Amino acid sequence: MSNYQDLLAKKAALEKQSAELDKQLHDARRAERAGVISQVKSLMAEHGLTLADLGAGKAGGTGKAPSASAGRKVAPKYRNTATGETWTGRGLQPKWVQAAVASGKKLEDFAI
Structure with a gap:
């Protein structure tokens, strides 16, 4: 060795x-x-x-132009009236939305 x-x-x-x-x-x-x-x-x-x-x-x-909506802010669709937090309805649901839906509320209850 x-x-x-x-x-x-x-x-x-x-x-x-x-x-x-x-x-x-x-x-x-x-x-x-x-x-x-x-x-x-x-x-x-x-x-x-x-x-x-x-x-x-x-x-x-690639010869493609970037999309017209790329990088634009989206208006919120849902608001937590207790805290003022908002969500656009895109992507993962925030924890406050998940908790509210789990407790029996409907997503439409938070619509702006």
Whole structure:
């Protein structure tokens, strides 16, 4: 069986080998990527395409515009008259709504 020092030396050698392989992977990826970029540029020039033709710069690069309601505040639909807390009716029910419904009240009782 190997002693502690031998195992440490093996570990150091494997870590060095791993670092070298990571560098080789990075270099190979960079070279492959450069070749693909060159090929894409060539095809774009050949067919007269621009980045706008590809939909670049739009939301997520998908060519879709963000929805009109994205990021908008929604008016509350329900109010707890005792505390003044409100809920829009979207998403999970707040604890005060859950407790009230569990105690026998109806959701419509809190409608604004």
